[in-house]
Amino acid sequence: MTARAPVLLTGFDPFAGEAENPSLLIARALDGELIAGRRVVGAALPTEFARALVELDVLIDTHRPALVIAIGQAGGRAEISLERVAINLIDARIGDNAGEQPVDVPVIDGAPNAYFSTLPLKAMLERLHEAQIPAALSHSAGTFVCNQVFFGIAHRLVTQRRRLRGGFIHVPYLPEQASRHPGTPSLPLRTMIDAVRLCIETALLTTRGDLHYAAGTTH
Numbered sequence: 001m002t003a004r005a006p007v008l009l010t011g012f013d014p015f016a017g018e019a020e021n022p023s024l025l026i027a028r029a030l031d032g033e034l035i036a037g038r039r040v041v042g043a044a045l046p047t048e049f050a051r052a053l054v055e056l057d058v059l060i061d062t063h064r065p066a067l068v069i070a071i072g073q074a075g076g077r078a079e080i081s082l083e084r085v086a087i088n089l090i091d092a093r094i095g096d097n098a099g100e101q102p103v104d105v106p107v108i109d110g111a112p113n114a115y116f117s118t119l120p121l122k123a124m125l126e127r128l129h130e131a132q133i134p135a136a137l138s139h140s141a142g143t144f145v146c147n148q149v150f151f152g153i154a155h156r157l158v159t160q161r162r163r164l165r166g167g168f169i170h171v172p173y174l175p176e177q178a179s180r181h182p183g184t185p186s187l188p189l190r191t192m193i194d195a196v197r198l199c200i201e202t203a204l205l206t207t208r209g210d211l212h213y214a215a216g217t218t219h
Contacts, residue, residue, distance in 0.1 A: 005066035006039045007200055008059055012072055012145065015047040015097050022174050022192055023071035029193045036204040038066060045070070047145050048098045049090065053107075053152040060156060060164075067165050067203055068153055069119070071196060072146035074170035075177065078185035079134035080195045081170035082121045083141040086151035087114045091143035107151040115154030117167030120206040124199045133195045134187065141168055169199060 009030055011023035024044055031042030041063050045052050060068065074081060088106045095101040121137055128135035141147040150168035157164050171192045172178075178186035 004038050006041045006063055007035065007204070008063050008065035008068040009040050009042050009196070009200070010045045010056065010059065010068075010070045010149070011042070012045050012047045013097065015073075015145075016075075016094055018073075018177060020174060020177065021047075021073050022171050022177075022189060023073050025174075025189055026071055026171065026193050026196050029189075030197060030200075033197070035197060035200045038204060040200065041065065045149060046097060048096045049092075049100050049102055049145060049148060050098060052145050052149050056149060056152055057156070060161070065164065067200065069166060069196070069200065069203070070146075070149050070153060070168045072141075072149070072168065072170050073173070074142070074146070075173045075181065076184055077170060077172045078187075079136050079172065080128060080187075080192070080199075081136060081138035082117075082119070082124055082199070083138050083150060083168040083170060084117050084121060085114055085139055086117070086141055086147055086154045086168065087143070088112060088151055089143050090148055093144075096145055107148050108155055111151075111155050115151060115158065117150075117154070118157060118165045119167035119199075119203050120209070121167070123206045124202045127198045127202045128195055131194065131198060133191060133198070135195065138170065141170065146170065165203060169196065171195075 011027035
């Protein structure tokens with residue numbers, strides 16, 4: 001019997017002087033797990049502009065997933081952030097792990113200015129809230145490597161893999177990271193792993209479009 005296409009879940013290596021990156025710990029924790037009948041392939045992406053999209057393309061070509069979700073760290077955020085919009089812009093306020101700091105350049109020359117996530121974000125948000133996990137829709141994935149990868153996923157989906165669904169999720173600091181940044185919010189790793197697992201399950205099971213309600217309202 002032919003194996004079902006897996007879920008590709010990527011996280012980033014630590015950056016900006018941090019010893020850990022929760023996104024990578026989540027990807028590693030869920031690697032090999034079966035969710036809604038599909039195996040998760042957890043993989044690391046480098047926090048480097050020159051290499052991130054190259055390695056992402058290799059992962060997609062190698063595993064040919066049914067779903068691809070990239071996760072990134074957003075220190076300072078207090079909740080799971082479901083990203084809606086990827087923009088075609090790199091404007092790095094700090095250097096990446098290779099010391100590169102591009103400013104005001106496109107992610108992909110000639111590509112559209114922006115793409116929307118193809119994940120069922122509002123259905124995912126509802127599942128997270130039902131599980132009492134802090135979460136919100138976000139309309140900005142920033143202009144660092146996280147947004148670059150999000151835009152790269154979206155561009156690949158539009159131009160080459162229209163049946164593939166994908167998007168990006170930002171997660172807060174771990175408590176041990178927040179302890180080094182007084183006043184900064186955090187979430188326990190276990191909570192973030194549970195959140196991403198729920199998001200994957202919802203994305204795999206929600207096949208007829210997303211929920212439809214105004215963000216910020218109850219329903």
